[in-house]
Structure formats: structure tokens, C-alpha cells
Amino acid sequence: MGHYFAQEPASISQPQLINITFQGLNLQVRTDNEVFSKNGLDRGTAVLLKAILTAETADKIGSVWDFACGWGAVSLILAAFYPESNFYLSDINSRACSLATANMIMNNVKKFQTVQADAAAAYTGRLFDLIALNPPIRTGKIKVRQMLTAALSRLENGGKFYCVIGKKQGAASYAAFLQDLAEQDNLTYKLLLREQGYEVFCLRKE
Numbered sequence: 001m002g003h004y005f006a007q008e009p010a011s012i013s014q015p016q017l018i019n020i021t022f023q024g025l026n027l028q029v030r031t032d033n034e035v036f037s038k039n040g041l042d043r044g045t046a047v048l049l050k051a052i053l054t055a056e057t058a059d060k061i062g063s064v065w066d067f068a069c070g071w072g073a074v075s076l077i078l079a080a081f082y083p084e085s086n087f088y089l090s091d092i093n094s095r096a097c098s099l100a101t102a103n104m105i106m107n108n109v110k111k112f113q114t115v116q117a118d119a120a121a122a123y124t125g126r127l128f129d130l131i132a133l134n135p136p137i138r139t140g141k142i143k144v145r146q147m148l149t150a151a152l153s154r155l156e157n158g159g160k161f162y163c164v165i166g167k168k169q170g171a172a173s174y175a176a177f178l179q180d181l182a183e184q185d186n187l188t189y190k191l192l193l194r195e196q197g198y199e200v201f202c203l204r205k206e
Contacts (some may be wrong), residue, residue, distance in 0.1 A: 132163075
């Protein structure tokens, strides 16, 4: 069995249909082996989504980068609340990208595109109004820090980056790293939410 952050899964594909529920929203999605959280919406992503939906008060978010999208949970749920937004999904895992595309189509999301790419290689040259990331901690600190740095470099003016990290996954260390980046790049930093052992950070480009 390989890792969900591998480019090409080594395991046999065994797709399954599952139902997920979030804040009264019910969706059916496809998942598969060697894709993150194949059995449903994981706690970290649920906490991330709760923080985003609580913090965002505008009627529309222009562009959303679902960074390390997995099977597309973040985009699928945000699209239910912001159907006019443009969603850009990316993941290093080819199977995850295929699932995310299928799930967006199956749930009638019209404005989206998906690319298989590593970190900042996705959507080169494009800036975003909102970037959401539940980083693959198991890839190691160096890789996660590269992802955090890449995300912050891709914000539009006024754009916001939301990131969730578990307390047991080193949230305190990553928080310090994000604060340092915020100071260097003149971003505002906020610990937005602590819940169920997870912390959500928000950095805004002024």
C-alpha cells in the first residue's frame, strides 16, 4: 500500500460511493484506495470548513484554490454555499484528481478545473481570493513548509489563506512558521479556531 501523497497510487483501485453530511448538507461522493480520508469527511477538513464559512461573510468568493484537494471535499462543500465561485483544485495524486473531477461533476458544480501538480506548480501565475489547505503532514516538515510558502505567494490583494493543522501534528511549530512568513510579507495572521484537537490559521494579504 502506498501513500495518499504519491503521484501514482500503487494499490488496486476499489472505488466506492459514500454519503457525507456537513451542516445540514448531504452529498454523495466517490472515494478510493490511496486517497486521503477515503471513508468520509475527516475531522480536520470539517473544522477547516467550519472556520471558513464562519469567517467569510461576502456573498461571493471570486476564486478558490483547493490545494491538496484529495477527493474534493473542500470545493464540493464550499460550492454549495458559493455556487458562483470559480474553483481550482490540485493534488499530486492522480487518483485524487480523477475523483475530485468526478465528484464535482456528479454534484453539479459548473465552475471548476482540476490539475495534477505538486505544490506551487499548480496554476502557475494565477492568484486567488481564497486558498484552503489541509496539508499532508506525513510528507514531512520541509515539504509542508514549502506548501505553506507556496500558498501565501499566490494570494490576491485582500485574499485569504486558511490552513488546518492538528495540535498533535505540530500546530504550534507551524503557527510560528506562519507568523514569521506573515511578518516578512506584510500579511495579517490570526489563529481563527481551535476545535477537536485542530487549529485553523488565517493569513490575509492586505
